[in-house]
Amino acid sequence: MRSLLLRLVFAVALPALLVTGWWVASAGSTDVYWPPLRTILEAFPAVWTAERLRGDVLPSVLRLAGGYALAAVVGVALGTVIGSYRRVRAVCEPVLEFLRAVPPPVLVPVIMLFAGIGDTMKVTVIAAGCVWPVLLNTVEGVRAVDPVMAETARSYGITGVARLRNLVLRSASPQIFAGLRQALSIGIILMVISEMFAASNGLGFAIVQFQRGFAIPDMWTGILVLGLLGFLLSVVFQWVERRVLGWYHGLRASARRSP
Structure with missing residues (x-):
């Protein structure tokens, strides 16, 4: 249990630190191309509705x-x-x-x-x-x-x-x-x-459309969705890899424990 908690802390620590740094660094931004993270997160629910996720x-x-x-x-x-x-x-x-x-x-x-x-x-x-x-x-x-x-x-x-x-x-x-x-x-x-x-749909299409329409906070929300998608796919891949290569990871663990 303690090992699981430590792994969870290590997994969350760096993303939390990066998000905090982004929030602080962009808090007072007046640059139209670099909006505050707060503005991006406020635009997120309105942009990425269930219909847009499907589309x-x-x-x-x-x-x-x-x-x-x-x-x-x-x-x-x-x-x-x-x-x-x-x-x-x-x-x-x-x-x-x-x-x-x-x-x-x-x-x-x-x-x-x-x-x-x-x-x-x-x-x-x-x-x-x-x-x-x-x-x-x-x-x-x-x-x-x-x-x-x-x-x-x-x-x-x-x-x-x-x-x-x-x-x-x-x-x-x-x-x-x-x-x-x-x-x-x-x-x-x-x-x-x-x-x-x-293209007429897709994440890449949506991000480019936001950029061309100068909807900069919406464009940043698309980049966040892309990052979240990459993270989710990575987690799924690691789960599959652990199941398929369980024998291999077991051999490596045994070799490390051997004197």
């Missing part, structure tokens, strides 16, 4: 989920193949390094030519940026499979799907989740960027 936040979350899921499936599948075969890796590595170096926001106009300006374009942009950390971490995780365990599996005749599921993906799963964590933050950024191009 702007929900579409953004669905696009993010679609692009993120697509990137996860493609990244893990390709990463497993590339990491498992040396010749495939040698052929693909130069191309992957070239494509990885291209910033996904630069591809937005190109993707719009092929996918139009609807949700397909936005999902594709998110997937194009999220796939790289997942793919590269999967490749490294598959390459790092313990050769002794691989030889043991071969000796016991564990091959095919059973070997892939119980040895390769299980051994690589900590690094796969590291890539998925990186991809989540990239996906949120690309979600906003994609909604700033020829």
Whole structure:
């Protein structure tokens, strides 16, 4: 119980300190672009009604989920193949390094030519940026499979799907989740960027509309919603990671306790 309370204090302390600092620093502000935090919080309930949450936040979350899921499936599948075969890796590595170096926001106009300006374009942009950390971490995780365990599996005749599921993906799963964590933050950024191009709803669209209409406190409320969404998604991801990688965290805890 005491450990849980300490963790809760540590989790809340820094956000509380930052909010307090923002409140104090902006309290006497007369700058139209830097309104007091009090003004922003007062505008929040009027701006983010249930209707606006359904009209702007929900579409953004669905696009993010679609692009993120697509990137996860493609990244893990390709990463497993590339990491498992040396010749495939040698052929693909130069191309992957070239494509990885291209910033996904630069591809937005190109993707719009092929996918139009609807949700397909936005999902594709998110997937194009999220796939790289997942793919590269999967490749490294598959390459790092313990050769002794691989030889043991071969000796016991564990091959095919059973070997892939119980040895390769299980051994690589900590690094796969590291890539998925990186991809989540990239996906949120690309979600906003994609909604700033020829969109009719979404968080990015709403923030730009507020800015163009000089509704500056409303614009800041949109930024707060975006931050809260990122925090909520991070908490959900950590919960899933703890459940899926319970065995891994248990091994690490046992290793720390060992003399």
